[in-house]
Amino acid sequence: MRYKEHQNFIDSLRKFLAQKVTPHVNEWEEKGDFPSEIFKTLGEAGYLGLLINEDSGGVGGDYELAAAWCETFGEVPSVGFTVGVNMHSLVVGHALDRFGSKRLKDIWLTPAITGEKIGAYAFTEPGAGSDLASLRTTAKRDGDSWVINGAKTFITNGCRASFVLLLCRTDPTKGYNGFTTFVVDTKLPGFSVSKRLKKLGWLASDTAELTLENVRVSNDDILGEEGQGWIQSSESLSWERLMLTLTSIGGAKECLKSTIQYCKDRVAFGKRLIDIDLIQEILIDMKRVILDGEILCDKAIALLQKGEDNRGICAAVKRLVCDELVELADKAIQLHGGYGYTTEFPPERWWRDLRLMPIGGGTREVLGNLVGKEIFGKG
Numbered sequence: 056m057r058y059k060e061h062q063n064f065i066d067s068l069r070k071f072l073a074q075k076v077t078p079h080v081n082e083w084e085e086k087g088d089f090p091s092e093i094f095k096t097l098g099e100a101g102y103l104g105l106l107i108n109e110d111s112g113g114v115g116g117d118y119e120l121a122a123a124w125c126e127t128f129g130e131v132p133s134v135g136f137t138v139g140v141n142m143h144s145l146v147v148g149h150a151l152d153r154f155g156s157k158r159l160k161d162i163w164l165t166p167a168i169t170g171e172k173i174g175a176y177a178f179t180e181p182g183a184g185s186d187l188a189s190l191r192t193t194a195k196r197d198g199d200s201w202v203i204n205g206a207k208t209f210i211t212n213g214c215r216a217s218f219v220l221l222l223c224r225t226d227p228t229k230g231y232n233g234f235t236t237f238v239v240d241t242k243l244p245g246f247s248v249s250k251r252l253k254k255l256g257w258l259a260s261d262t263a264e265l266t267l268e269n270v271r272v273s274n275d276d277i278l279g280e281e282g283q284g285w286i287q288s289s290e291s292l293s294w295e296r297l298m299l300t301l302t303s304i305g306g307a308k309e310c311l312k313s314t315i316q317y318c319k320d321r322v323a324f325g326k327r328l329i330d331i332d333l334i335q336e337i338l339i340d341m342k343r344v345i346l347d348g349e350i351l352c353d354k355a356i357a358l359l360q361k362g363e364d365n366r367g368i369c370a371a372v373k374r375l376v377c378d379e380l381v382e383l384a385d386k387a388i389q390l391h392g393g394y395g396y397t398t399e400f401p402p403e404r405w406w407r408d409l410r411l412m413p414i415g416g417g418t419r420e421v422l423g424n425l426v427g428k429e430i431f432g433k434g
């Protein structure tokens with residue numbers, strides 16, 4: 056059984072979600088936002104420090120615990136909400152824990168674990184997404200401080216964030232060593248949210264365009280050291296890809312569960328849909344997609360646990376699984392007939408929400424190139 060050791064954790068998380076989260080989700084989706092206070096509720100329950108070392112105030116859990124969390128939390132029918140929380144705790148918090156100084160941890164990580172401060176990770180720019188190395192946000196040294204100018208876009212939690220891990224170019228002559236991550240307080244003069252983006256799905260999530268005009272930060276605000284931004288980003292993105300896939304598998308399982316129920320309830324030509332051979336075949340294939348996804352994720356998690364290089368496998372897992380999860384949600388709509396196209400039943404939201412997965416955190420094409428290089432070599 057998967058996550059056998061974490062079964063009690065999963066049971067109590069499901070109880071927590073049923074009480075404090077799921078009943079509110081439809082309202083959040085309709086409103087196009089979720090209340091930031093939910094971070095405090097999650098923090099009080101100890102859920103925001105799962106992958107953070109005990110020395111830094113976290114739970115000290117491993118990647119398997121984080122995976123169990125992602126799949127279970129992913130069952131909540133609002134991927135914008137679940138990924139917003141996971142970006143904060145599992146990606147931003149994890150990066151701060153791994154690379155941050157004691158000062159940065161005291162200022163940002165401690166309150167991030169309690170949910171009092173909310174974090175975002177900003178790589179993407181209006182002119183640089185897949186081709187991240189062409190990013191144009193610069194941080195220029197000025198005495199003891201740095202002055203940041205530029206723009207970021209599509210930033211999850213961007214409107215509500217108290218701080219942002221911001222990937223900047225610090226030395227254009229140094230190639231991949233010319234990037235540095237700064238931990239930027241969003242209250243600083245010159246930092247602004249220029250736009251809240253309207254989207255097809257992830258409706259409850261705030262996705263922002265950010266502008267930085269002469270934002271002044273200090274040397275102490277550098278995450279790790281100057282010049283380490285690229286390698287930190289690659290590592291964070293790699294884990295983010297797996298987090299997105301695991302969270303999506305949790306959602307896809309719920310989508311399949313409700314579809315099976317619908318096929319049991321719906322009668323056509325005097326038969327329940329579930330008793331029609333062709334429909335059973337479709338459902339079996341949906342189940343196969345989930346099983347394949349679980350196996351691939353388990354493999355990637357096992358490598359992460361061993362501390363082995365995981366960039367290729369995380370890219371491959373996201374590339375292979377997420378496309379199929381979108382198709383799964385599409386089949387769920389089809390099996391619901393006309394009702395599948397309405398907002399009365401779950402599949403349409405799962406489809407809209409899962410549709411982002413072959414784009415966000417690395418597109419299917421770009422990850423395909425990366426996997427291709429791993430398999431066939433560079434030359």
Ligand SMILES: Cc1cc2nc3c(=O)[nH]c(=O)nc-3n(C[C@H](O)[C@H](O)[C@H](O)COP(=O)(O)OP(=O)(O)OC[C@H]3O[C@@H](n4cnc5c(N)ncnc54)[C@H](O)[C@@H]3O)c2cc1C
Nearest residue numbers: 176177178179184185209210211414415416417418420421
């Ligand atoms: C809701 C949402 C939340 C997001 N959250 C965050 C966040 O929190 N932080 C953050 O930094 N970013 C975030 N992103 C950004 C996301 O990671 C990028 O959208 C993604 O990496 C793709 O970049 P792009 O949009 O610039 O597309 P582009 O890079 O412009 O790509 C456009 C198309 O060209 C294709 N393409 C590009 N290069 C190649 C190539 N070499 N070979 C083949 N095809 C290619 C792509 O696959 C794609 O189909 C978010 C995006 C969305 C929509």
